[in-house]
Every structure is written in structure tokens, then in C-alpha cells.
Amino acid sequence: MTKRRKHIFNYFGYIIGGFILFNVIWYILAAGLSLKALPFPTEVYGGYSKAFENGILDHTFASLRRIAYSIGISLGIALVLGVWMGYSKRVNSLLGPMIYFSYPIPKLALLPIIMVLFDLGETSKIVIVILIVVFQLIITIRDAVKNISKENYYVLISFGATGLQKMRHITLPAILPEVFSSLRVALGIATSALFFIETFGTDKGLGFYITDSQMRVDYVQMYFGIIVLSLIGFILFLIVDLLDSVLCKWKNI
């Protein structure tokens, strides 16, 4: 077995091991508590056919779409503002305090005004997730840009590089590892925020599915929804990890 294949084999071995352990703990808890509100994992996985009848796939895609839009737009905004603030002291001293001030505002409290400003449907949901995750992305990217050693730029300047070349050969590759790690945090927050946001003004999405099942006292379907939501988060994390290991090879040796 080559070293690389062995590495991949180990990687998936740990994932499967973790999954089994998770279910064993769940099983023990369910057996010990024997509550209706905590069914056995076997019962939950057995609920798949009903879940498909309920259109769980549509709900999943609705949630995925919201995550993709909000994370994509947040990352775009954060890259522009973060790099700009990292480059320019003036922009940083102008925007920095504003960001520090708005970061702690509980965004969910703004839900009514956002629903009035945008609409009850998709836009307001995406906007609220953006408001929740964008600030930490901006701050991490700004700090990453500030931490790049000046000497890196000196060599490019001596070769007569343009601003765009400095961006492409230094700034962007240098901040990429930090972008990925703040993206992981943003994904976790976005996925869990979604649960709450999807309980308003929509009948699509895993958040809706989970609360709806809870209202009907269908705990099996409620947990099925939770498992799918976790799975989405898990797969998204794996994708980020994969991109990280391919694009930041230099950091992972």
C-alpha cells in the first residue's frame, strides 16, 4: 500500500469509527432513559421511507441552497472588505469600529426588520445568515492580511510587480489557510442558525422539517431531520478539508 493510500484508508477508518461510536452512545442513552422523546438510532434510520414520502430531499436541497448562497456571498464580502482593511490603515480605522460595534448585535433580534426590508421568503433568510457569519470572516481575513511578512512583498516589488501580481502571488495564497479555518467556523454557525431561521415564513428546509415533526410529536422524523442536517454539515466540512489539503499543500507537510 502506498503511503498516500494508507493515509486515505486511515482517514475513512476514523470517520467510520467515529460514526459507530456516536451511535453506540446514542443507543446506550436511549436504552437507559427509555423516553419517547429519545428513540433508538435503529428506529430513526428505519424511518427513511417515510422521510422520503415527506419530501426530505426537497427540504435538504432548500437548506443547502440557503447555506451555499449565504456562505458564498459572505465570503465574497469578507474577502473584499478584509483584504482592503488589511492593506489600508485608513480603511481599517474607518470600518474597524463599525464592525466591532455591529458584530455583537444579536442578529436574530433583527429578524422582524429584515423581513420588512426584504421579503418573507428566501432573501431575508439568506441576509440573516450573512449577518451572522460575515463579521468573523472579515476580521479573520483582515488579521491574516496584516500578518503577512513585509519581506515577501519586498522581493516582488524589487522585481517590479504590479498590485494585482502582489495580490495573486502573495496576499491570496498567504491568507488561504486562515480563510479555510474561518470558513469552517462560518459553516458550523450557518448550519445551526438555519434551524431557527427556517421556522419562519417557509415550509421548506430541514429546520422546518425538524420543528414540524416535533409539533406532530413524530420524534423519529424529528431525529431523522437532525441527522440529515448534521450530515450536511459534516459533508461540507469534508469538502473544506479537501480543498484545504489540495490548495494549501505547503501548510500541511
Add this chain to the structure above:
Amino acid sequence: MLSIENLEVKYGNTVALNDFSLTIKKGEIYSLIGPSGCGKSTLLKVLCGIIRNYSGQIAFNGKAFTPREVSIGYVPQHYGLLEWKTVKENIFLSYKLNSTKVLREAEVSEIINSLEIDDIQNRYPSQLSGGQKQRVALARAFISQPDILLMDEPFSSLDTFTSEASQRLFLRLWEKYKVTTLFITHNIHEAVSIGEHIIVMSKSPGRIIHQVENPLFNVSEYQEEKLRFVASIINKIGY
């Protein structure tokens, strides 16, 4: 030929360089020595185009000097290798940025071979020793075919043995290409081993207090004489 006249650089209210004039002839090596903080690095930063706020005249071949038009090879103190690029990508950085001056492939591989970095081309800088990093930085500078090579204490963070070996590799390469070089150091031994001309700077704000031809430049049997010459420079400096 590069001529610097009455160069003055200030950082806020502190004068880093004052009334600094120097002429550098084509195809020769100049060693510039002086104590820490005397403005040596400031001078290099001006020539690299990093510091643009200065007064005085700098001319290259009779025309006003602009770092964009004169091609510069810069070897910074910590080598300035880009961590996210492999050794190979680092070496060919100048071609990525501006592909007008491209060396023939045979010459490129000769430079790479003579610096003994042929077999580490696919590694990343974090996997290299100090000496290897330093040689990669030298390769990058030579491959860009600079009009002027600027070196900022490139041997100072190496141990004595590696430093000696690197200096020899550098001189061998320099012999072949005769690149106009300004070499900065605070180590008098290094200055004498590398420089054809030796320039001694004063304490801050930096000014030239002594300039001398190096009679031992490129002489191989000189150990004792070299030491005597070093001692004579130390006497002149008097700090």
C-alpha cells in the same frame, strides 16, 4: 553604472541616511559594512523601490533611476522565499512577473546545479535548511538576470561553515555573470571575502567614512594577509 548623490532618507523625524553619495561601476562587487542601524538596509530599500520617499539623485547609466525599469535582484536577510510556492516556483518567480528577460535553459540548469539545489526543486521552503533557502534565493536573483544585485546580509544567519560554502558558491557564480553587486554586511570578514571595493559606513545617520579597494579580492592564498587587512579596516573604523 549606478550613481547615488546626496541621498537623504528620514523616518518621521529620525534621519536614517544623510548626505550619502556612492558610485557603483558596472560588473563590480561592493561590500558595504557598518554597525546595525546605520542605514544599510534603508539604502537597499531605496534601491529596491520599497522606500520611495527620499531626497537626492539616483541615476542608472545616466538616466534617472526607477526600480521598475532597472531590473533588480534582491536577496533579503531572511531570503524572502514565498512559503506557498515550491523551490522551483520561487526560482522562476521573475519570469512569472515579467517575462522579458529569459535565460537559456542550459544556463538556468547550470545555475541550479552550481548552487546544488537541483534535487530539492519540488520541496517547499519550510522543508529546507537555512543554507538551502539561501542558495534558492541566490538562484532566484541570478536567474532574473538583474542589472544590479542587492544583498542584505544574506550570509549572516548561517553557521560559519555553511556561510563559507555559500560565499564560495556565490563568488563562483558571480565570476561567470559579473553582475553589478551591492553587498551589505556587518561582518568584516565577509566584506573582505566578497567585496572588490569596501565601503565603511558611520553610525546612524549613516555616511561613508572610508572607501578602499580590496587587494585580496579573488585571491585564494590569502588567509594571513586577509586577517591583517581586516585588522587595518577595524583600525580605521574606530568604533
